[in-house]
Amino acid sequence: MASRSVLPFDETQWIIRIRRILDEEIELCDDQPISIFDVPKALLSTKPEAYIPQLVSFGPYHHCREELCDMERYKLSAAKRAQIHLPGMDLQQLVFNFTKLEHRIRAHYHRHLNLSKETLGWMMAIDVSFLLEFLQTLNKNNNERALQMIPSRMSHLVPLFLLHKAIELRSSSAQPAQSVLSSMLIGFFQEVSTFRGLGCPCTDINQHVHLLDFLYSNMVPRCTDKEESSGTTEEAQEESHCKHNHRKRATLNSIMGFLVKRGSKLISVLIDFMAGILLKFVASLPCLSVLSQPIEQLAQATEPSRAPDVQNKNLSPLLEEIAVPSVTELAYAGVKFCPTVGDLSMIDFSSESVTLHLPVIGVDVNSEVVLRNLVAYEASVGTGALKLARYVELMNGIIDTQEDAQLLRECGIILNHLKSDQEVAELWNGMTRSVRLTRVPALDKVIDDLNKHYNSCWKVKIRTFVKVHVLGSKELLGSIVVLLLLLFMGLQVFCVARGCVPAPYRMASRKVGA
Known part of the structure; x- marks a missing residue:
């Protein structure tokens, strides 16, 4: 058995990490479900570029990837511009407000975030500032490259309540933060939603945890248990009501299907049997003995043709x-x-x-x-x-x-x-x-x-x-070819016997006689 490589183990760092996780778990709310997951490996392996961000990262999962570092300066520029909209506040104060929400932020992520409180606060403040600016200018910059940066990937998300908090700190009392965020979400939904004609989406942040959940909830409405049970009851009533009306029709269809199935099978057996007899008879004729070997090969080719049917039974269900x-x-x-x-x-x-x-x-x-x-x-x-x-x-x-x-x-x-x-x-x-x-x-x-x-x-x-039964039967096709050959040979013999020889043949005979 091959020896496994032993990774260095720092006991002190491990204890610090475990204590931090336990402290976080104690302070987390029990009713806060995890909403940001890693993409399952079975799906990620099919097409990684569809799940992994290619231009810009949002959130901690892809923050340290080198190929995405080029967009960091754009995010920092957006964070600087965001300070203009913060009356009496700077970016440091936004970070301070986010650090107070540290445990609520961590609760959304499936994976443990091995980041300090301050690092997580700065990361979220920069990402939220860039995301808000992007959502505001989405309708104005409706081009292919801009749409490719839309954070709709599953592990590429930030919680919606952070956007609401940032807007709340920015805006004055004239326009509520919920109204501003709702207009952004509506524009985002109209640009990204694949289904048409869904109407105005629900933009209540209490019902949506992030942008992908917002998309899913409005594109695929979730049915409650009561609706599912009522729908099942209605279907059962309708089925019992129509059962009596369609009973005769179902019985007739089953009888007709049985007769057609048995009849087609019987006809197929008879055709193969008659075709086999005809082929053997033709092959036994002295004048057609040359065709005996091709006819035998044609008859033997029918058995291997059934092999794919056996193989199809072993396919994936x-x-x-x-x-x-x-x-x-x-x-x-x-x-x-x-x-x-x-x-x-x-x-x-x-x-x-x-x-x-x-x-x-x-x-x-x-x-x-x-x-x-x-x-x-x-x-x-x-x-x-x-x-x-x-x-x-x-x-x-x-x-x-x-x-x-x-x-x-x-x-x-x-x-x-x-x-x-x-x-x-x-x-x-x-x-x-x-x-x-x-x-x-x-x-x-x-x-x-x-x-x-x-x-x-x-x-x-x-x-x-x-x-299946005509074109798929090589014996039948072979017998048809042989019958056509016999028909043409008989027609030629009849024409020669009756003297009705084609004109080109007569001209050739005259030239030979001359």
Whole structure:
């Protein structure tokens, strides 16, 4: 066994650190939940640049990275400009106010902050000053580089109450700090939110701990236990009410499905049996003995073709769980796509009108970063069903190619601000590695209804039957080729016997006779 490298251990520093942690934990409020987490390694390994800040850092987690030190002078400049808005105060006094909130600040972070009280106060004062200035000028400087600095990454956050405290110290009594911060948050939400038509967001800082939580709460409203139980009761009542009406239809569909399945299997067996007999008969003819070896190879090739079916059974169950037809396949089955204004609760599939309702989503250069971090935050908080993660899985399932993205764009569901529809398809296809398998009853019902409608469509059944049992049967294709060959040979013999020889053949005969 390989020997492990022993790191130097400073007992004195370890004891000091443990005592500091214990002192902090005693003074922390028990009702203050942790809200700023490290990105899970399973997600971080897929695309690190989507979770790690690339231009500027906010908060203590990425403060000491060398590649982000170039932006420190901009943050210091913003802190100097902030002193102009502090009547009778300087930056040192802002730091002093933040140091008094040390334990409340530390309570938001999942990882222990190995920083002194003064260092943490200075760090937060500089970051908050820069962030406030950035939010104020966000609407004026609406360009790609500015939007890339938006602190929407999960480990790249500062608590909202610090922004409120700084505004409270800056502003006079004429305009409350809550009103100023609300206007900033509304502008931030309008620029960053991927869903369109959500209306005015809730900007109460008592309900949101940081900017990412503010985004998530307004894009994916959290349902209370009472709402979930009432929704379950209503669904149960509706199901019991419709159960009697659809019982006969379900019975008829099951009988028809059983007959079609058994009938197609019987026809396939008969076709393979007749084709095998025909191929053996043709191969036994003396005049066609040359074709015996290719025919035997063709007959033997049918058995290895079943090997992929066995291998498919060993695939990851994740691929089976999120299996859903693509947009082009659904359109072939007669499904229409309708954009809706609202959040994820508006996703629905109407079997009567055969229409899939999806919320309008804008896709730009920042959409993937925002969605990935929202999904990671949703999984880390773990307060309920992972609705956004399941929505991402649904979009990944129905968007496979450029044509799928184009159809959704033409329907008005996707507002594409990228260069092409191919980039939209690649964005959603890459998101499948950043989510884990989840269960959301409302979205799972939509996926099940889509699969049921697609599998029950007669056009799909006929195409599947032809593809599997006709085009997939090499014996049948070989027998068709042999029959066509025999037909042409018989036609040629008939023409020669009847004297109806083609004109070019007659001219060639005359030249030889001359």
